[in-house]
Amino acid sequence: MKNTAVWARDLARKHLERPLPRRWAHTQGVARQARGLAPILGNQADLLEASAWLHDIGYAPDLVATGFHPLDGARYIRDTHRADDHLCRLVAHHSCALIEARMRCLATELALEFPPMGPVLRNALTYCDMTTTPDGLPVEVATRVAEIRNRYGPSDIVTNFINEAERELRSAVQEIERSLQRNTL
Incomplete structure (x- = not known):
């Protein structure tokens, strides 16, 4: 679908803007970051921007099924909107x-329903997510990781996830930053 990003923006707005205004602000910031990567993504820029708009749609109260937003969001756009497989897979696997x-004992379901994509777009979406604050502002990845730990507290599963994923998250961000400096992926 040409201009998938416009459709994705409208869908994300519908589900996030009113019930979760801060999540909507973050989503807008992530999409801005994605648009900034367009010069190095070529014909994949629209797909990345669409995934940026939809990466957190699974947080929408009317879409929560498992409580794991990447899986809930990917299932929703696949099952309800028949979204492109690549888009669903990016949403499902964003940010590690x-x-x-x-x-959460959901790895088998996630991997079977949505096989991971190659690293280029996955890293690009991780970069966009991990360099955007909850309020939609640009931020360094180290600050974002610290903010997530602080927001969730030391015993939350999300903090445990961040502790385990931090190295991979930072690596993805660094890879995209290097690509931006070279102006190529």
Whole structure:
């Protein structure tokens, strides 16, 4: 579908803007970051931007099924909107989601329903997510990781996930930053 990003923006707005305004602000910031990667993504820029708009749609109260937002969001766009397989897979695996899925005993479901994509777009979406604050502002990855730990507290599953995934998250961000410096992926 041409201009998938516009459709994705409208869908995310519908589900996030009113019930979760801060999540909506974050989503807008992640999409801005994605648009900034367009010069190095070529014909994949629209897909990345669409995934940025939809990466947190699974948090929408009317879409929660498992309580694991990457899986809930990917299932929703697949089952209800027949979204492109690549888009569903990016939403399902954004920001090292498979690590958290293992902690939630959902890794098998996630991997079987949505096989991971190659690292280029996965890293790009991770970069966009992990360099955007909850309020939609640009931020360094170290600050974002610290903010997540602080927001969830030391005993939350999300904090445990961040502790385990931090190295991979930072690596993905660094890879995209290097690509931006070279102006190529």
